[in-house]
Amino acid sequence: MKIKPTNYILVILFMLVLGPLWAQQPTQTIRGTVRDVDSKAPLIGVNVVVKVPGPLTGGVTNEQGNFEIRNVPVGKYDIAVSYIGYQSKLIPNVIVTSGKEVVLSVEITESITELEGVVITSNEQTGEVLNEFSTVSSLSFSMEESSKYAGTFNDPSRMVTTTAGVIGGGGSDDVENEIIIRGNSPRGLLWRIEGVEVPSPNHFTDQGASSGSVSIISSNLMSTSDFFTSAFPAEYGNALSGVFDIKIRKGNSEKREYAFSLGLIGMDAAMEGPFKKGGGSSYLMNYRYSTLSVLNDMGIELVDDALPIFQDLSFKVNIPTQKLGTFSLFGIGGLSKETEVTKGRLSSGEDGDLLKETFTSDLGIVGLNHDVMLNDKTRLLSVLSFSANEVSFTRDVSISRSNTIRVNNEDFVDYSSRLSVALNHKFNAQHLFKGGFIYSYLNYDLLSQVYSNSERMLVDEVNNEGNTSVVQGYATWKYRLSGNFVLNSGLHFTQFMLNNQRSIEPRLNAKWFLDDKQSLSFGFGLHSRREGLATYLVEMSPQSDVPPVALNKDLDLSKALHYVLGYNYFFTDNLSFKAEAYYQDLYDVPVIDNSYYSVTNAKKGFTGFELVNKGTGTNYGVELTLQSFFDQNYYFNTNVSLFQSKYIGGDGVERNTLYNSNFVANVLGGYDFDLAKNRSLNLNVRAVYAGGQRYTPINEEESRRQGMAVYDLSRIYEEQLENYFRTDFQASYTLNYPKHTLTFKLEIQNITDRSNVREIVYSPVLQSVDVKRRGQILPIASVQVKF
Known part of the structure; x- marks a missing residue:
C-alpha cells in the first residue's frame, strides 16, 4: 500500500x-x-x-x-x-x-x-566520552541525540551507526540493528549497562550474537553513554571490535513526571519521581509494547511473511544515604517472538504451510549498584548483577496437513551472575588510578537438535548443562604531564575457567593538545574475546558406541592488536574536523582446519563444527569527520570511511571478510525553528551510502542440476551486493503548555523509496538466481506527551 x-x-x-x-x-x-x-x-x-x-x-x-x-x-x-x-x-x-x-x-x-x-x-567539547581513561576512537551519546537523529527508531544501536567507521544492518538489511565496526563481525562488540557486562540487550537476538532487530533499552532511560570503536581502556575485556557502555539516568528526585507516546509501531509509557519528596530517593520505569501488525495492515511489511511481536520493561531505583553512599537497583527485560510461515503445494498435493519457523528470544537483567566515596579522593563502585537469556528456534516441514516433521530444535538458556568492583583514586590533578576485578559465574543449559534422515528422528548436536566462570582484573593509570598532554596506560587480565585459557593485555593511549584548536592522539591495545558457550560444548561421537565429546572445549580466546592515530582540529568551539587512521591485527581466530570458514564472518548463532585457533585477519582504514555540534539552531555531521577487511581461514588463503564493504559515508543534520516562545519545529535528515556486503556467487548450472543452491567455493566473498543507499527524514512539532509538553513526530524512513539488495539466493521454483530486495518508503507517525 x-x-x-x-x-x-x-x-x-x-x-x-x-x-x-x-x-x-x-x-x-x-x-x-x-x-x-x-x-x-x-x-x-x-x-x-x-x-x-x-x-x-x-x-x-x-x-x-x-x-x-x-x-x-x-x-x-x-x-x-x-x-x-x-x-x-x-x-x-x-x-x-x-x-x-x-x-x-x-x-x-x-x-x-x-x-x-x-x-x-581548555573547554571540553560536546561528544567527549565520560570515561576519563580514553583519548582515541571514542565518543558519547545523550538521550536527546538519540531522539533527534532521523531513521533511528530511538534505538541506541541504530544511533551509533551514524558515526564514522560503523555500518548497520550489514550494509544490506534495514531490519537488523547490527553494529559492524571497522569491518569486524558484530559479535565482537561488548555491551555494558551500569558498569557491568550484559548479554545483547536487543529484541530477536540469537545465541552468541550482539544484535537483533530493535534495542530493549528505550531512549527515555538512557543517560549520556560511551561508545568505543578501537583501542578501548583497560577496564573493558571480552571485546574485539568495540564497546557500548550504556548508563541509565536517575529518576527525578523532586517531582513526579510522566511521559506517554503512541505511534504506528506501538506505545511507550514512562514514569519517574521521588519516593518521598525531599528524601533524595527516586524511581524511573519505562514500558513499551510494539507490534508491526498495524504496518502490515497498511500493506507495509518489514519482514517477509513474518510478524515480529515484542515488549520490554526497564527500571532504575536510586537511594542515596548520608554515610553509606548511594545504592541503585536497575533492570531491563524483553520478550520477543517471530513466526514465519511459507505457504505452497505440499508433497501430498494439498495446499498448506510448507515451512513454519518460530523464533523466540527472552532476556532479563537485574543489578544492584553501590557507589561510595571513601574520602574526597577515593571512590569505590560495586555492581552485582544477574541475567537470564533464553533463545529458542524450531523449524517444521509439512509433508501433508496431518504429517509435519520437526527438522530443527534449539533451546539455549544462559544464566549469568557477575560481581564487578572498581576502585578510583585521585592522587592529585596529574595522577589518577583505577583498578578492579570482574567475576562472572556462567550457567548454561544448551540443546540443539537436527533431523537425521538415516535415523528418522532428531539427534543431538549439543545437549549439555553445567557452569563455568570467567575472572578478569585490570589496572589503569592516567598521567596529565601538563595541561596539554595526557597519557593513559593499563593492563587487563582474563582467564576463562572452562578451559583455563588466559590473556594478558597491555593498553596505552595518549592525547597531545598542540594548541587550543588542534590535538593529536594515539591508541594501542591487545584485546581478546571468547565465543558463545554453545560453540565450546558442541559434541560429536566418533563411533556410535562411544560417548560424545566436546569438540571445542580447549579453544583459545580470539585476539586482536589495535593501533590508532588521530588528529582533531576545532575551527570554532562548535565546528570540528577529525581524522583517524587505524590498523588491526587479528590472530588465534577459530577456523575449521583446511577450510575457508572463520568465525570472523559469523553474525550469530553457534558453530557446530570442530574449530582450531589458526585463523588471522587484518582491518585497516581511514576515517574523516566534519561535525558541527548543535549551535545557532542547527547541527550537521558528515563522515566518510575507507577501509579493507581481510581474513585467512583454515586453508591458509587470504580473502575478503563478509563485512569488507570498503566504504561508508554518512550525512546527517537538523534545524530547529523557534516559531514562538512556546512552540518549535525540528527537521532532521540522514543519508547513508555504503559498499555492498560481500557474498559467494552461486553456481547456477550446478544448482539447477542438484535442485538446490550450490556455491562457487573457488570465489568465496569475491562478489559484492550493489551499493547500499538510504535517506531518512524526521519532523517534530513541540508545544509547551504551562504544565505539559506535547510533541507530534513524523518520521519517513527511506524517503526516496530505494529498494536495496538484501541477498542473492537460488530459487528451485524459478531454477535461477533470485535477487531479494528490501526497502520501501516507511512513514511512522507518533505523538508524545510529557507532564
Whole structure:
C-alpha cells in the first residue's frame, strides 16, 4: 500500500496550525550535580549560570554538589560552569521544556598550575566520552541525540551507526540493528549497562550474537553513554571490535513526571519521581509494547511473511544515604517472538504451510549498584548483577496437513551472575588510578537438535548443562604531564575457567593538545574475546558406541592488536574536523582446519563444527569527520570511511571478510525553528551510502542440476551486493503548555523509496538466481506527551 504524498503534507499542516492560546511563557526548573571528573567527589561553591537574555540567572552548588535554578523560560540555552582551580565548562543548547525538569550531571576537570603559576584551561567539547581513561576512537551519546537523529527508531544501536567507521544492518538489511565496526563481525562488540557486562540487550537476538532487530533499552532511560570503536581502556575485556557502555539516568528526585507516546509501531509509557519528596530517593520505569501488525495492515511489511511481536520493561531505583553512599537497583527485560510461515503445494498435493519457523528470544537483567566515596579522593563502585537469556528456534516441514516433521530444535538458556568492583583514586590533578576485578559465574543449559534422515528422528548436536566462570582484573593509570598532554596506560587480565585459557593485555593511549584548536592522539591495545558457550560444548561421537565429546572445549580466546592515530582540529568551539587512521591485527581466530570458514564472518548463532585457533585477519582504514555540534539552531555531521577487511581461514588463503564493504559515508543534520516562545519545529535528515556486503556467487548450472543452491567455493566473498543507499527524514512539532509538553513526530524512513539488495539466493521454483530486495518508503507517525 502506498501513502500519497499529499497525506504527508496534510499531517504536517495539521500539526503546524495547532498552537497554544495563552500569552504567558511557560517556565521550568534546571537542577543538577557538579563533580570532579576524576575522583567523582561533589564540589561545593561551583557557579552555574544559564545564559538567558536579561538579568543574570544561575545558582551555586551546596555541600552535596547540587544546584537548582527555578523559573527558567522554555527554550534552548548555554549553561556555563566555573570554579576556582578548575577548567571552565560550557554546556551548549540545553533544551528546556515545560513538561519535564532538566536534571544535569556535570563533571569538571581540575587545572594544572605550571611553575610560573599559569593555569592552563581548555573547554571540553560536546561528544567527549565520560570515561576519563580514553583519548582515541571514542565518543558519547545523550538521550536527546538519540531522539533527534532521523531513521533511528530511538534505538541506541541504530544511533551509533551514524558515526564514522560503523555500518548497520550489514550494509544490506534495514531490519537488523547490527553494529559492524571497522569491518569486524558484530559479535565482537561488548555491551555494558551500569558498569557491568550484559548479554545483547536487543529484541530477536540469537545465541552468541550482539544484535537483533530493535534495542530493549528505550531512549527515555538512557543517560549520556560511551561508545568505543578501537583501542578501548583497560577496564573493558571480552571485546574485539568495540564497546557500548550504556548508563541509565536517575529518576527525578523532586517531582513526579510522566511521559506517554503512541505511534504506528506501538506505545511507550514512562514514569519517574521521588519516593518521598525531599528524601533524595527516586524511581524511573519505562514500558513499551510494539507490534508491526498495524504496518502490515497498511500493506507495509518489514519482514517477509513474518510478524515480529515484542515488549520490554526497564527500571532504575536510586537511594542515596548520608554515610553509606548511594545504592541503585536497575533492570531491563524483553520478550520477543517471530513466526514465519511459507505457504505452497505440499508433497501430498494439498495446499498448506510448507515451512513454519518460530523464533523466540527472552532476556532479563537485574543489578544492584553501590557507589561510595571513601574520602574526597577515593571512590569505590560495586555492581552485582544477574541475567537470564533464553533463545529458542524450531523449524517444521509439512509433508501433508496431518504429517509435519520437526527438522530443527534449539533451546539455549544462559544464566549469568557477575560481581564487578572498581576502585578510583585521585592522587592529585596529574595522577589518577583505577583498578578492579570482574567475576562472572556462567550457567548454561544448551540443546540443539537436527533431523537425521538415516535415523528418522532428531539427534543431538549439543545437549549439555553445567557452569563455568570467567575472572578478569585490570589496572589503569592516567598521567596529565601538563595541561596539554595526557597519557593513559593499563593492563587487563582474563582467564576463562572452562578451559583455563588466559590473556594478558597491555593498553596505552595518549592525547597531545598542540594548541587550543588542534590535538593529536594515539591508541594501542591487545584485546581478546571468547565465543558463545554453545560453540565450546558442541559434541560429536566418533563411533556410535562411544560417548560424545566436546569438540571445542580447549579453544583459545580470539585476539586482536589495535593501533590508532588521530588528529582533531576545532575551527570554532562548535565546528570540528577529525581524522583517524587505524590498523588491526587479528590472530588465534577459530577456523575449521583446511577450510575457508572463520568465525570472523559469523553474525550469530553457534558453530557446530570442530574449530582450531589458526585463523588471522587484518582491518585497516581511514576515517574523516566534519561535525558541527548543535549551535545557532542547527547541527550537521558528515563522515566518510575507507577501509579493507581481510581474513585467512583454515586453508591458509587470504580473502575478503563478509563485512569488507570498503566504504561508508554518512550525512546527517537538523534545524530547529523557534516559531514562538512556546512552540518549535525540528527537521532532521540522514543519508547513508555504503559498499555492498560481500557474498559467494552461486553456481547456477550446478544448482539447477542438484535442485538446490550450490556455491562457487573457488570465489568465496569475491562478489559484492550493489551499493547500499538510504535517506531518512524526521519532523517534530513541540508545544509547551504551562504544565505539559506535547510533541507530534513524523518520521519517513527511506524517503526516496530505494529498494536495496538484501541477498542473492537460488530459487528451485524459478531454477535461477533470485535477487531479494528490501526497502520501501516507511512513514511512522507518533505523538508524545510529557507532564
